[in-house]
Amino acid sequence: MTTTDTGIPAEAIEHLRAVQAARDAAQNERFVAEGEQVAARFAAEQRKIVTPEAQERLRRRGSELRLPENAGLDAKNRRAASMRAYATELGVDLVALDRMRADFATRARALNELGRTGGVELTWKGQAEDAERTSAKRNYDGWWDPGYSWSSSRPGDFAIWNADTYFDTVTNRTGSHIRYRQRETGDKTTCSMSWRNGYMVLYTPSVTGGVVVDIDLACQISKFFIDTDNEPGSSACDVSLTQSVQIEFYNSWADAVPVETRVEHIAVTGTSNPENWQDYTAVPSWKLLHARIPSFKTYQAGHQLAIFVSTRNQATGIKLDDTRLTAGVNAAYYVDDIVVSRLI
Secondary structure, eight states: OOBOTTSOBHHHHHHHHHHHHHHHHHHHHHHHHHHHHHHHHHHHHHHHHSOHHHHHHHHHHHHHTOOOTTOOHHHHHHHHHHHHHHHHHTTOOHHHHHHHHHHHHHHHHHHHGGGOOOOOEEEEEEEOOHHHHHTTOOOOSEEEEEEEEEEESSGGGEEEEEEEEOOBTTTTEEEEEEEEEEOSOSSEEEEEEEEEEEEEEEEOOSSSBOEEEEEEEEEEEEEEEEEEEESSSOOEEEEEEEEEEEEEEESSTTOOSOSEEEEEEEEEEEEOOSSEEEEEESSOTTEEEEEEEEOSSOBOTTOOEEEEEEEEEEEEEEEETTEEEEEEEEEEEEEEEEEEEEOO
16 A cells, blocks of 8 residues: 555545545535525516516517627616616516515525534734745645536536636645636526645644644635626526635544534625626735634544645526526635644
């Protein structure tokens, strides 16, 4: 059996990577399944507000007013105003439609919060020059990249635009660039894409009790992208983009199932506006971040633990009717240090 430089068998590292990849895929699939239940409920409500005849006429008018791919937000807003005026002519109750959209966004957004566990203290520490940061390079006990995963209730209309990793063990970098397009088909669609990667440290408590993990991160790049396009004018959507730090506590490197997991968002954006454009930097380059994570559980003295620290990028979307959705997260963070100690 081959081993890494730290003594962990390479087969164990590969097993952990494969199990995490399967777990990430299952998480995306679970989000899509739950999102489809939400979308089905509100699609039924929408059909009561916008009759099939009105919807068809709105679609035809939307086709006449179709905008080029690079249309700006002003052009989208002008088309939206025109479509709302036309919907009023058709007898659509816009007050009821707007109320339905707000309720839909609230319920959809709640799904995105299910993966956030809390229990992580994040503190911004200022800026650092590249030379200063790279001097902190250290070697970890293990590292891997599970790769990206995605799921869509309409996979034939889902296209990946970017799937690039920034994972680099030479510089202790984590991160990825993910971006996808979900085309404007069907009465409802739910989709999700994510990617995480990171580093493992081993720790043996000297006394029985809780432990605390201190992590130092430095941002290299942190960007969000959203482009929603409401073709018929009566659609609804909710988009959520996150950059997160995820910490998993394992009883040992041989155990592929964590005993506790902690997730906290570093940066977040989103929209419930079906005519939206976002393309911006969320965290400045070389911004320093300290994360402190106390364990919930108690660990036995003399028993070696394995703790995996990763950054995770995720883009999710739930939409009704013919909203076209493009969403992306482009973020990379250096893991400058991971220190595990006794929780006092």
